[in-house]
Amino acid sequence: MVHLSAVLTPLCRRLLHARTRRWVPARRCNLSACSSKFVVSQMHPIWQEPLAVPGGERQSPIDIAVRRTQFDPRLRPLQMRYDPRTCQQIWNNGYSFIVEYDDTSDRSVLQGGPLEDRFRLCQFHFHWGESNAWGSEHSVDRRLFPAELHVVHWNRDKYNLFEEAVSEDNGLAVIGVFLKVGKRHEGLQKLVDALPAVRHKGSVVEFTKFDPACLLPENTEEYWTYSGSLTTPPLTEAVTWMLMKHHIEVSHDQLAVFRSLLFTSAEEEVQKSMVNNFRVQQPLCGRTVRSSFNPFLQGVPPSPQ
Numbered sequence: 449m450v451h452l453s454a455v456l457t458p459l460c461r462r463l464l465h466a467r468t469r470r471w472v473p474a475r476r477c478n479l480s481a482c483s484s485k486f487v488v489s490q491m492h493p494i495w496q497e498p499l500a501v502p503g504g505e506r507q508s509p510i511d512i513a514v515r516r517t518q519f520d521p522r523l524r525p526l527q528m529r530y531d532p533r534t535c536q537q538i539w540n541n542g543y544s545f546i547v548e549y550d551d552t553s554d555r556s557v558l559q560g561g562p563l564e565d566r567f568r569l570c571q572f573h574f575h576w577g578e579s580n581a582w583g584s585e586h587s588v589d590r591r592l593f594p595a596e597l598h599v600v601h602w603n604r605d606k607y608n609l610f611e612e613a614v615s616e617d618n619g620l621a622v623i624g625v626f627l628k629v630g631k632r633h634e635g636l637q638k639l640v641d642a643l644p645a646v647r648h649k650g651s652v653v654e655f656t657k658f659d660p661a662c663l664l665p666e667n668t669e670e671y672w673t674y675s676g677s678l679t680t681p682p683l684t685e686a687v688t689w690m691l692m693k694h695h696i697e698v699s700h701d702q703l704a705v706f707r708s709l710l711f712t713s714a715e716e717e718v719q720k721s722m723v724n725n726f727r728v729q730q731p732l733c734g735r736t737v738r739s740s741f742n743p744f745l746q747g748v749p750p751s752p753q
């Protein structure tokens with residue numbers, strides 16, 4: 449059988465030309481940021497130059513210090529309306545694997561929560577570590593998780609394209625979900641089964657009928673939100689982050705398949721495992737992290753009527 453990626457790759461490369469520009473391989477971590485004890489790998493593979501942070505006042509990721517978060521009772525539940533038929537393909541961009549969605553219509557939309565506008569789903573991806581002790585980009589009270597899911601949306605009420613929204617205020621909305629190692633995640637397995645086909649950098653494979661809502665925790669009403677940036681180049685400060693309080697569980701074997709992917713293309717002599725593909729944490733710079741739930745009421749039984 450002809451390998452599907454062999455057929456799709458040239459076509460998708462053309463189709464994805466505009467999208468590949470989102471992840472320009474242009475920057476390297478600055479050395480002081482990379483001295484974090486959690487960065488055990490060499491430099492980030494897509495950052496090749498000293499890192500110049502645009503703006504720098506609202507960069508991501510950050511640590512969520514729960515005691516300093518501010519409960520905001522006006523924060524409504526998020527409303528995700530995703531059509532699995534908008535799912536198109538997975539590609540290995542040399543830093544993570546990206547599951548991409550057709551975002552030319554309003555078939556997969558996020559609204560509510562802290563958002564005033566409607567945001568179209570365009571892709572999701574993960575960040576993970578080489579060990580279960582780290583891998584997430586955000587942390588909660590300095591606690592890191594083995595991996596973190598990012599579901600990326602752009603503001604369709606204010607902009608015409610992702611490429612426009614990515615550099616504008618209020619352009620993007622990203623849902624973050626922490627992954628813990630535990631029992632196998634049934635929803636994730638279809639994706640895990642497809643990953644060997646995108647082992648090398650630059651490979652693309654068709655992937656359809658996948659609803660990213662199956663990767664969200666059951667309770668999506670409890671979340672933290674703050675204003676931040678992309679955590680990969682161009683690092684633009686366009687993102688409203690919504691980090692789920694509740695994590696999801698995946699098995700060690702499922703995460704092992706993530707770690708079996710490669711940063712490198714098939715032609716390269718030395719192959720490098722795709723692990724530790726997270727950005728180091730950034731200063732809060734006076735920002736407020738709001739929560740949709742009151743952390744001080746957790747575990748208190750409801751009062752009698």
Ligand SMILES: [Zn+2]
Pocket residue numbers: 573574575598679
């Ligand atoms: Zn991300």
